[in-house]
Amino acid sequence: MCKSLRHVHAIDAFDWISSKLLATLWAVRDYFIRRFLLFIPTLLVITMIVFGVSRIAPGGPLEQAMMEAQMVSMEGGGGRAEGAALSEEQLEQMKELYGYDKPVHVAYLVWLGVMPRxxxxxxxxxxxxxxxxxxxxxxxxxxxxxxxxxxxxxxxxxxxxxxxxxxxxxxxxxxxxxxxxxxxxxxxxxxxxxxxxxxxxxxxxxxxxxxxxxxxxxxxxxxxxxxxxxxxxxxxxxxxxxxxYAGVFQGDLGKSFRHGEPVMDVMAQRLPVSTFYGVLTFIFTFLVCVPLGIAKAMKHNTWFDNGSSVFIFMGYAVPGYVLGALMMVFLAARLEWFPTGGFVGPHYESTPIENVSVTADSSEWLGKNHGLRDGQHVWLEGDLPRAEPALEKEAAYVVARKSQDAFELLPEAGTPPILIKANAGKVELRRHTTAMERAWDLAWHAVLPLLCYLVGSFAFVTMLMKNHLMDNLSADYMRTAIAKGVPFSQAVRRHALRNSLIPLATNIGHQITLFVAGSFLIETIFDINGFGLLGFKSVLDRDIPVVMGIFLLSATLMLLGNIISDILVALVDPRVRFD
Structure with a gap:
């Protein structure tokens, strides 16, 4: 009976939220229609400015190529200045390669896909x-x-x-x-x-x-x-x-000068890493900081408030990359509590099976303390022994135990077992990791970088929630509600807390850009191949196609975040009218 009532209440709450959201969007539909109509022009202006700056900024890809050619010429020709310059034909080819053979406005339209390439x-x-x-x-x-x-x-x-x-x-x-x-x-x-x-x-x-x-x-x-x-x-x-026609409108961002691959492929390789840390940072920030800010406001000037403020501001005072360097040295390198870097470990997909060897005097695989079980999938690495039929490294084998200390390998279900011949070489036997092992490996590598990402935003969101809730607790409508006999906890939940969420609602949309932003310093310390490191290296290498692709994605998320913030503000505060 209780489960049925909870299920009914959950459905009613979902229906109320859905109807409230639809009513809010319908009330401000004209405003959001105008915002979406301004979305494309604003995005075009942003990309146009970035594209123009990249073309006129000194030290572009053409200048870097000329400097490299000059250095090579000086090393090979004894440093003569007359042999350092590129020929006219080579210079023309370099201009065509980097897209400098056309005016800026024409090159931008080609990048957009409005003009043919x-x-x-x-x-x-x-x-x-x-x-x-x-x-x-x-x-x-x-x-x-x-x-x-x-x-x-x-x-x-x-x-x-x-x-x-x-x-x-x-x-x-x-x-x-x-x-x-x-x-x-x-x-x-x-x-x-x-x-x-x-x-x-x-x-x-x-x-x-x-x-x-x-x-x-x-x-x-x-x-x-x-x-x-x-x-x-x-x-x-x-x-x-x-x-x-091969541009943005056709889904083609060009080819990276540095990587030699399409920009979409270069970004897609690093997007899951930055999205993983961005989403976790967003979730942990609001799940921890909002309740912490409420608790600090309700227990203002107590030992809990003062003690938590010390740790919060200590974390805020230390930059994330400095904290990362300290944790890398002490917690990872010295104490070896955490890995020294990487998004996942070398044994993320497979791990070697310990104490498994092939003896020279027997045609049996001996597996003392190997931990193998019937039906487990394994595969081989190293110098493969002679066998009938022949062993393959890439093939997955199924284990069939013969005794306590011996087992056979079956290449497929229902086929004869593989017989290992004598005098076989050393072979490393590996097995597929389980989903739980992969999740643990990913979490183990993510602890230290995630702390570095969280340390800066914790103080901001926590104190923002606390200060606005304290302002609303001292407002006249709170005193009026309490004077009418409304319980204090109910007055806080229905009135003060809702108004205190308005500043956070404006900030949530802006946090979406963190999904792909990353931090090149943190990624460099922990050897994480994410968006932050990609953008930093692309700027240094003057890899304009990659820079434009990152700016296009970041600007798109920023504009979408602004619209989401407006929707959340209108949903939280019914007094807001977008006229």
Whole structure:
């Protein structure tokens, strides 16, 4: 009967909260419609400012590449200044790589995906009277006699097999030797044209090149002049490219300069780590600090209030990274109570089974104190012994015990056991960890970093709750409620506590950005590969695509957090009107 009543009360409470939330949202629907309409323009302005600053800030990726080339040139050429600079062609290639070959506003629109991005760009030359555009290529292990050659030693794309995967620029092809192309030096580039069945013909129209004759697979390619007609010397340079919309609106944030991977993949690898600590920090902060602030306000100037304030402000005075360094030295390195770093340990997914060996005089596996049980899945590492059928490291084996000190390995259920031959080498037997073991390993590694994340926000949220509750306890409506005979605890719960939650409601939405923010100092101390460390290294390396991706995600969460804060304020305080 009691369980049924509690179930009914829980359903009634859920229905009340749902109806209250819907009524609140309906009352302020016009305000939130305006907020959502301003969401996209605000996000565009934020990203536009960050993108512009990244382009004009000194020490960008282009300058860093030039400095690295200068250092290499000075080391290899005896420090001569004239050999330190990049050639014009190399500088042009660097600009294309880092997106500095276009104005800032055009590059920003390309990053957004509003304007098409130039893909598969290839530098090519005009030959034969500046009319034929020939794409020169590298064909591994392909015979020269099967290709169509020009008199000057260049290969035209008259017939290219499917195996050709790369088209590059050659300074000059050498026809001597064994007639194979795979040994020639070339500037390799990514795969582009898969098959062009006829040569690409280009003609000059009013000093501008255009494709006059192209293969069927090149109908969507374009050609542009790299240098103006006045700047062209003996052989004019042009560039083949094709376009595709690939930006934010298409879900493409570009490719990282430092990692060489798509930005989405780089961020996705680190998002679970930062989200894990961000969510736990958010939950523990409000679950602990709100009740603690209420208790301190109700017991103001008592030993509990004064004693807890000492520890709270001690934690607030010590920065999180300093506390992390101290705990790392004393609790992890010296006392070995906690691991010295990492998100999880090396034995998170698998752990070795102790005291298991293969003897040289027996065809049995001996497992003294091995702790194995029938049906347990294990797999092998190390030098595998000879067996029939052969053992595989990647395969999972099922244990079948023969006696107290011996067992067999079955590769699959219902198959004959594997017989180990004599004189076998040393083998490490491992087993899959259980869900409880993985949870314990994760929690064990998370204790110290989580304390560092929590130490700063504990004092702020606790004292914010205490001070506002004390102000409301001394308000006139509290004295009126008590004078009318309302019990003090009920008056606090219905009146003072609700009004004291308004400042916290405004702060909850802003805490959402902590889900992906992280702290590069804490992550560096504990060797955690999270968002904070990624953002810090990306700024140092001038990895603009990653920086823009992190700012885009952070700005989106910040704007969503502001809207969530407004919803919570309207839900807690019915007097609030968003007009």
């Amino acid at each position: 130039e893909l598969n760009r290839r530098d090519v030359d005009f030959i034969d009277g500046r009319t034929n555009l020939v794409v020169r290529m590298r064909v591994p292990t392909f015979h020269v006699s099967d290709l169509d050659w020009n008199e000057d030693g260049f290969v035209q794309l008259s017939e290219v097999p499917k195996s050709v995967a790369s088209y590059v620029k050659f300074e000059q092809l050498d026809t001597n030797g064994d007639g194979l192309l795979d040994g020639w030096e070339a500037e390799a580039e990514a795969a582009t044209i898969e098959r062009a069945r006829e040569p690409v013909e280009v003609e000059l129209v009013d000093g501008q090149p255009r494709i006059a004759n192209a293969g069927e697979n090149m109908v969507d390619w374009k050609v542009r002049q790299v240098e103006s007609a006045e700047e062209m010397k003996d052989v004019p340079r042009a560039e083949l490219y094709r376009t595709r």
